[in-house]
Amino acid sequence: MTRVFISAVLASLACMLAASCSKSDGSAFPPVPVVEKADIDGLWLMYDGDEPETVVAVYPRGGKRYAKMVAIYHDSKMDDTIEKPIERAKGLDGKPPLCGLDFVWDLIPSSDGKFVGKVVNPDDGGVYRCKLWFDSDSKKLVLRGELFVFGANEYLVPFEQSKLPFKLDIAKLSPNPPCL
Numbered sequence: 640m641t642r643v644f645i646s647a648v649l650a651s652l653a654c655m656l657a658a659s660c661s662k663s664d665g666s667a668f669p670p671v672p673v674v675e676k677a678d679i680d681g682l683w684l685m686y687d688g689d690e691p692e693t694v695v696a697v698y699p700r701g702g703k704r705y706a707k708m709v710a711i712y713h714d715s716k717m718d719d720t721i722e723k724p725i726e727r728a729k730g731l732d733g734k735p736p737l738c739g740l741d742f743v744w745d746l747i748p749s750s751d752g753k754f755v756g757k758v759v760n761p762d763d764g765g766v767y768r769c770k771l772w773f774d775s776d777s778k779k780l781v782l783r784g785e786l787f788v789f790g791a792n793e794y795l796v797p798f799e800q801s802k803l804p805f806k807l808d809i810a811k812l813s814p815n816p817p818c819l
Contacts, residue, residue: 678773679704679754681809683780683795690715694798697743697771697780698809704754705814706743706771706782709807722805728761731817737761743782744816746771758784759817766817 685693694710694717711719711726719725724736731740746756749770758769767784774781780795800807 678775679771679780682709682798682800682803682807684798685782685793685795691717694803695795696807696809696812698812700812700814702747703744703814704746704756704771705741705812705816706746707739707741707812707815708737709739710803711738717804720803720805721807728817730760730762730764732764733818735815735817739815741814741816743769743771744814757816758782761817764817 679697680699681697683695683697684691685695691712693708693712695706696709697704697706699705707721709721710717713719719738721738724738726737727734728737728740740761742761743758744756746754746769749755753770753772755768755770757766759766767786769785770781770783772781773779777794778797782793782795783790784793
């Protein structure tokens with residue numbers, strides 16, 4: 640009797656799951672693409688106006704993607720690095736160093752070719768939904784933070800690893816999302 644009940648419950652759950660994977664018209668949602676290597680992976684430079692601001696490493700781990708701050712410029716000089724962190728995240732518990740922090744995490748591919756995850760503002764601890772994608776027309780990485788229907792874009796340009804004052808092995812980076 641118990642097996643019959645469990646089987647009925649499992650069958651009901653399977654039907655509900657199948658229904659939740661269908662659109663209201665009965666057609667199925669397109670499958671989420673599995674991405675091994677993406678155009679977004681690598682080193683990117685974020686600007687503040689015309690001045691270089693932050694070098695970001697985008698890398699995959701465990702089926703997700705992360706964006707870690709690895710170097711920060713002050714007065715056009717790269718002086719804050721993952722090797723020698725200086726500046727701290729004022730808005731996060733424990734005030735961790737900015738360099739080494741995954742300020743974007745849990746990025747997964749969506750059906751439109753963009754990656755969707757979370758981004759934190761390290762100054763105030765605010766967490767927002769974000770999208771990350773490579774814009775092939777501008778050859779820039781676009782990071783869009785969103786709150787409800789509102790959002791803002793940041794544009795990052797490719798950065799050459801040889802310009803870092805230290806050796807960075809992106810394959811050895813480990814996720815370090817903020818403790819909220």
